[in-house]
Amino acid sequence: MSSNTNQPQVRRRRVFYIPGYDPIHPRRYRELYRTESRAQADVSGYEIAISPKSGEGPYGWHVRSNQDGADVDTDIEVLVWSDIVRESMSNSIPGTYLQLLRTAWIYIGSGVLWQLMRLRKGPVIAALYPVGMLMVQLAVALGTAMVAKALIWPFLGWVSWGPAFLLAYALLRWFRKIDNRLFAYYLMHDYAYSARLNGALPAELKARLAGFTAQIRQALMSDVDEVLVVGHSSGAHLGVSVLADLIRSGGLTEAGPTFSFLTLGQVMPMVSFLPDAEELRTDLQFLSEHPDVTWIDVSAPGDGCAFALCDPVGVTGVATDQKRWPLVLSAAFTQTLSPERWQELRWRFFRLHFQYLCAFDRPGDYDYFRITAGPLTLGQRFYGRAPSKSRLDQPVAKNRSVRL
Known part of the structure; x- marks a missing residue:
């Protein structure tokens, strides 16, 4: 198991998407992916199509794409906690x-x-x-x-x-x-x-995350080239906890697929700064040091609902000398959306918070559909990239305790 950038091209991929605090059925994410991937393919000049998922397991869909002359098959699954949200x-x-x-x-x-x-x-x-x-x-x-x-x-x-x-x-x-x-x-x-628990995980959510960990562990034992976990909004800090637990429990092997983590529009400081978020702070520190996972954090100053370009490890005050991750990058909405499209969306704050999952009419390096359905691993795609110059990584939180 490695995040080495010298991996061969991806032919088969498993993607696990962790939504934010959302009470809606996960089919909304399938429909969003279907419509927006088609729009991005038209702009960027590649082929992409989705079809129903086969087999058991979480709600999801299959993606077939041809990009840069390579055919890639991707299975995308939504790790559902909308029932907990509704309750x-x-x-x-x-x-x-x-x-x-x-x-x-x-x-x-x-x-x-x-x-x-x-x-x-x-x-x-x-x-x-x-x-x-x-x-x-x-x-x-x-x-x-x-x-x-x-x-x-x-x-x-x-x-x-x-x-x-x-x-x-x-x-x-x-x-x-x-x-x-x-x-x-x-x-x-x-x-x-x-x-409600001063940053500690509620028992029902902790149990659900254990199930997410088991599902991802099973995927890491399958015959795919990359397992990619995507955490959006509140799903980003849930993903941190899931990945940290998985790695600690020996879920990674040298022979396994490349393991990647993409966080989008994260709001981690809202939780990690709280007094009793010790477990999350510990997981942030642990994951930031681990060599066998590539962690890319993407946000945009135009997203008023996210802590844009705030390194969650750095601002929480748990970074050590061994810190490797995350690589903090900007989706730069004002550059990757045309002036007309930006004017249309700029005051639609909640829609902009989901722009990371949508098409850009002037795409830059960040393209959700190349990341999830293209022939490069997450590490390969952003190899050699410097972090955003506008990132904030100086410690701000007063509560910095971690578990030893």
């Missing part, structure tokens, strides 16, 4: 406001919010957005209720409080109903889930 989002409206208070206290009381503000402002604003939006919704509901009470008080007296309360609750229910446009509840549940 965590089942709180009532009062429960969500309780989550808001608890989560705000965790980040503010621990000082982590001020540390995060020393990094990129975009994701901090994104983290504060659901707090502000939910408070605005509460203020509108209560204000409307007070006006209604004042209007009907002359007729009903103290009884008017009842209809006023029902009106306030109806407004809050309406706000929640249209959250597919506002994303306030969604983001609040996301941040609350990561922070």
